[in-house]
Amino acid sequence: MLKDFNPEFDAIGIDFGTTECCTAVIRKHGPDFVALDPTTSNRTLPSYVGFDEKEPKCGKIVVDRMRNHANCTVYDTKRIMGREFDKIVTDSLWPFNVINANSGASIEVDTFEGKKIKSPEEIVAVLLAHIKSNLESYQGRILSEAVITIPSGSTDEQIVSTAKAAELAGWETVHFLPEPIAAAFAYFTEKDFLNNCNILICDCGGGTVDICVAKISGGKFELLNYDGDSYLGGRDFDKLLFNYFETILKHTYKIDISKSNKKYLLNQMCQNIKHNLSTLAEDTLAVDSFECDSNDFIPITREKFEILALPLILKMKDVILRSISKANLQKDQINYVFQVGGGCRMPMIKKMLKEIFPNSNHQCSIYPDWVVAHGAALYAYHLKTTKANGNKSPLSNRAVTGLLDRLKGVKNMVKFQFLPPKSSTNTTNIPA
Structure with a gap:
């Protein structure tokens, strides 16, 4: 990995997620993650606008105020x-x-x-403008250019819509990169891999699942296939827990939260329970959060959660197997499996990946919530240095070259949208 970056390039990568956003900027020693949430100072920002x-x-302040201001969220x-x-x-x-x-x-x-x-x-522009403001404070200067990641299954209309939001937020030049490709960029500029190996990246985010299948041969990265499901992610696992507890509250305790803002409290608590069940065998929901006269707790085990989630796991498995099939590979030909996104913390997803690929090397060594922004920032740096150094990038001595060569030849799979100043005409280009 390159150890000495030029921070003056202002290479910015933004992971605009369904449930959370994250951003990275290249500093002297590589990607640095910028605190985005004004309440928690976390580097991830809940994608909520109030x-x-x-x-x-x-961010989090909007989530916390939903009990009183839900209709404004x-x-x-x-x-x-x-x-x-x-x-x-x-x-x-x-x-x-x-x-x-x-x-x-x-x-x-x-x-x-x-x-x-x-x-x-207009809604997304508020988030992207907030991110821009935080980045500018961090960098100490006005910024105009960034790489923004998109789901692998994004349509032309969704890309154009994101481009409009970025323009409203004040970004003048935006390059789009699919989320699993950004994750691949992070891993293949940070790590060394055996030659002639096949890899699979499973990116389970809050709203989407993206799968990338690729081959490393002769020191180059060849993209074989990527696929996804834009209605399958961490949010859907939350909904399973919400339905489970809502039914028990209604039928066992005669508490109907469907017509009150306490349903947003339950949703938040279900997210916390989901996170807890990644490390605990059992967790509980306190009934007195919804009815002050009750001291009861409603238990749920990790095993029960996994039974509830089985249809979602099977859907994810179908996306993975479809991706491998389209790449003309067999399951036992996958040498590395990389787990990306917060959803990959769930033991049931790790277990499913291990069952499909029992002999593969499974890795989750780059922080899963940040890896997409990490890769986007590295790609932004590649674009900046390539332009500055006459089509030569210090990153190009690794697998990056093969990745970019492949991307340039895949029409309709990867689009890079350039937004010039508003006085100019917008164009869509594949970088040369």
Whole structure:
């Protein structure tokens, strides 16, 4: 790995996720992750936007205030933007309305000024502007260019929608990179691998699952296939727990939370329980959080959670097997399996991967929540140095060269959107 980077290039990578965002910037010794959340100072920012005050808010503070300001909150925007109205799968927990406006699907949300109709791009622009502001404070200067990652199954419409949001947020030049490719970029600029080996990257994020299958041969990285499911992610595991506990509260304790804002509290608690069950064999839900007269606890074991989640695990397994088949490989030909995204912390996903690939080398050595932003920043650095050094990048002596050569030849798989200043005409290009 290159040890001495030039921080003056301002190489920025942004992982814009369904549930969380993360960003990295290249400093002297490599990618550095910028604190984004104003409440927790965490490097990941919940993709929630609140409109209950004059200035929109982002992150954990919005999540924590949902019990009182749910109708002013928007999240899961990534599952809405760039989609036709009749193809959007709505969630019963959404406190906002998705309506069919003239310009396509729009979001109706309460604000401090009353009810407003906003485009998904306007919502996402708030998040991307917040990220931009934090990056500029960290770097000490105005920034205009970034690499933003997208799900592998993104349509042209979704890419254009994200580009519009970036432009509204003040980004002038944006390059798009599929999330599993960004993860591949991180691993293959950080680690050494055996020659003539096949690898699989399983990226289980909050809203999507992305699978990348590739081959390393002759020191080059060849992308064989990547696939995904944009309606399968950590959010869907949360929903399983929510339905489980909501049913018990209703039928055992006669507590109906469906018409109160306590359903958002339950949703948050289910996320925490999901995280806890990655390390604990059993966890509980306190009933007094919903009914002060009860001191009971509702238990759930990891085994029970895994039974509930079996249909989701089977869907994920289908995506993996489909990807391997399209790459013209057999399961036993995969030498390395890389686990990316917060969802890969769940033991059931690790177990499923191990069962499919019992003889593979399984790795989760780069922090799973940050690895996509990590790779995006490295790719941004490659673009900057290639331009500055006459098409020669200090990263090109590794597997990166083969990766980029492959990307340039795959039409409709990888798109890089360049947003010039607003006075110019937008164009879409594949980098040379």
